[in-house]
Amino acid sequence: MLRAHTVDDVRRAEAAAMADLPDGALMQRAAAGLAAAVLDLLGGGYGRRVLLLVGSGDNGGDALWAGARLAARGVRVDAFLLSDRTHEAGLAELLSAGGRATRDLDDLDPRPDLVVDGIVGIGGRPGLRPDAVAVLERFADVPVVAVDVPSGVDVDTGRVDGPHVRAALTVTFGTHKVAHLVDPASLACGALHLVDLGLDLGAPAVEALQPDDVRALLPRPSVDAQKYTRGVVGVRAGSGTYPGAALLAVAGANTGLVGMVRYVGPERVADTVRAAHPEVVGNGRVQAWVVGPGGGDDAATMLAEARADDVPVVVDADALRHVTGTLPGCVLTPHAGELAAMLGVERDEVEAAPLEHAREAARRWDCVVVLKGHHTLVAAPDGRVRVTTTGLPWLATAGAGDVLAGLVGALLAAGLEPYDAASVGSWLHGAAATEAAAGGPLTASRVAVHIPQVVRETLAPPRSGMLG
Ligand SMILES: NC(=O)C1=CN([C@@H]2O[C@H](COP(=O)(O)OP(=O)(O)OC[C@H]3O[C@@H](n4cnc5c(N)ncnc54)[C@H](O)[C@@H]3O)[C@@H](O)[C@H]2O)[C@@H](O)CC1
Ligand SMILES: Nc1ncnc2c1ncn2[C@@H]1O[C@H](COP(=O)(O)OP(=O)(O)O)[C@@H](O)[C@H]1O
Numbered sequence: 001m002l003r004a005h006t007v008d009d010v011r012r013a014e015a016a017a018m019a020d021l022p023d024g025a026l027m028q029r030a031a032a033g034l035a036a037a038v039l040d041l042l043g044g045g046y047g048r049r050v051l052l053l054v055g056s057g058d059n060g061g062d063a064l065w066a067g068a069r070l071a072a073r074g075v076r077v078d079a080f081l082l083s084d085r086t087h088e089a090g091l092a093e094l095l096s097a098g099g100r101a102t103r104d105l106d107d108l109d110p111r112p113d114l115v116v117d118g119i120v121g122i123g124g125r126p127g128l129r130p131d132a133v134a135v136l137e138r139f140a141d142v143p144v145v146a147v148d149v150p151s152g153v154d155v156d157t158g159r160v161d162g163p164h165v166r167a168a169l170t171v172t173f174g175t176h177k178v179a180h181l182v183d184p185a186s187l188a189c190g191a192l193h194l195v196d197l198g199l200d201l202g203a204p205a206v207e208a209l210q211p212d213d214v215r216a217l218l219p220r221p222s223v224d225a226q227k228y229t230r231g232v233v234g235v236r237a238g239s240g241t242y243p244g245a246a247l248l249a250v251a252g253a254n255t256g257l258v259g260m261v262r263y264v265g266p267e268r269v270a271d272t273v274r275a276a277h278p279e280v281v282g283n284g285r286v287q288a289w290v291v292g293p294g295g296g297d298d299a300a301t302m303l304a305e306a307r308a309d310d311v312p313v314v315v316d317a318d319a320l321r322h323v324t325g326t327l328p329g330c331v332l333t334p335h336a337g338e339l340a341a342m343l344g345v346e347r348d349e350v351e352a353a354p355l356e357h358a359r360e361a362a363r364r365w366d367c368v369v370v371l372k373g374h375h376t377l378v379a380a381p382d383g384r385v386r387v388t389t390t391g392l393p394w395l396a397t398a399g400a401g402d403v404l405a406g407l408v409g410a411l412l413a414a415g416l417e418p419y420d421a422a423s424v425g426s427w428l429h430g431a432a433a434t435e436a437a438a439g440g441p442l443t444a445s446r447v448a449v450h451i452p453q454v455v456r457e458t459l460a461p462p463r464s465g466m467l468g
């Protein structure tokens with residue numbers, strides 16, 4: 001599991017670790033990891049040119065200590081000091097290693113290969129001061145390595161309300177922070193690199209499933225399995241106006257993860273579904289329903305009929321408009337526009353603070369909420385949140401959400417808890433999209449086709465060192 005903690009969690013863990021360590025030991029670990037990551041990105045040291053942007057706190061200290069290590073490797077290092085206060089020991093170390101420091105923009109090497117953002121870290125308030133904005137604008141074409149977090153983002157919420165750094169790489173320390181995973185701040189981080197500090201941390205604020213976690217959670221048939229013991233998922237989707245949504249939701253449900261798939265909808269749509277998926281049968285008992293994709297005016301009835309069965313329901317698309325009370329055990333799968341309409345706020349507000357809105361929705365409807373987007377959030381009513389980091393922007397295509405709803409329904413029917421079904425489904429969906437895209441465009445149907453292959457690769461046992 002990739003885990004992200006709040007600033008308070010990190011401060012507590014750092015204080016505990018520092019009590020047992022010599023002064024400055026954590027900063028040395030951080031600086032060593034940062035310097036190594038920078039050298040890696042530069043492809044070497046000697047003759048390269050690096051500009052450090054140095055703020056007043058320990059984030060600037062990390063940059064200076066790392067700069068000293070880079071200078072010792074032959075990198076030409078300039079430090080631009082943004083504050084009257086500077087980490088003194090770090091600055092002295094940089095200067096004695098042959099680096100330069102200035103407060104004058106015009107003294108800087110005009111063509112650095114890389115900018116290191118040590119403006120602020122976890123102690124920063126969101127936004128940047130004009131002097132920081134000016135220097136970032138001057139070197140706008142140069143890739144930035146952010147120290148700990150891209151300066152200017154709100155570390156605990158992932159909001160970006162003002163100017164902020166856009167990094168190609170973020171080198172963080174001890175643990176990931178919420179802003180590394182949650183949009184829109186995650187979009188400013190670039191690639192992530194974690195330097196271990198040996199901190200002892202508690203429960204994370206948000207987490208992201210990794211292949212091992214998905215492997216452990218994936219349903220698989222027991223040796224004595226029958227189709228009914230593996231679970232049956234039912235899909236109530238599609239209408240005369242939107243028959244395709246039924247096909248896509250069924251395609252997401254019918255990837256072999258359950259024993260059987262049922263489809264309930266208009267006869268003409270059912271004929272199309274059966275033609276494409278001969279395994280699919282009609283109405284009957286199910287362990288989970290998927291309702292809403294392409295439901296149009298029938299969505300309210302679909303939801304009411306599914307709810308009458310007292311099994312978990314994945315509520316998607318048109319059915320989301322008919323959610324009135326709490327839905328314990330169920331999963332809602334809105335995108336930002338749909339969640340905004342449900343909460344009575346503007347879409348922009350949800351997009352600016354998806355974590356806050358997903359958590360609020362999960363609490364309000366007492367169920368798991370999947371807020372779809374670049375980094376889809378899966379929020380549980382008790383406050384836990386998982387972030388999906390698989391997938392790619394090509395997945396933002398019509399019908400992709402229908403496939404996801406079907407897939408999550410199948411995992412629910414197979415017996416996963418709603419939080420696991422939603423997060424594993426979203427992870428598989430993203431991974432299948434990446435496989436389907438293979439570096440290019442994709443359509444929603446292709447995402448469904450690639451799900452079995454992703455499941456296969458995820459289930460394959462990790463290679464043992466001894467057996468090769
Ligand atoms: N505490 C520790 O043991 C460790 C801390 N480390 C580093 O220390 C950082 C935290 O250091 P600090 O607590 O000193 O805090 P920061 O360096 O993040 O920033 C705090 C300083 O920046 C100023 N500031 C706040 N918002 C600003 C803004 N928007 N624009 C300009 N200046 C602003 C504040 O006045 C304050 O002086 C971490 O992010 C990490 O990089 C690492 O060295 C690992 C060990
Ligand atoms: N920028 C992005 N990067 C990666 N995935 C995205 C991005 N934007 C949207 N997605 C994903 O694309 C899918 C779109 O689903 P949805 O909005 O429901 O479309 P539809 O209603 O047409 O099916 C979701 O799984 C969402 O997480």
Ligand SMILES: [K+]
Pocket residue numbers: 059117118119120121146147148149150151
């Ligand atoms: K920073």
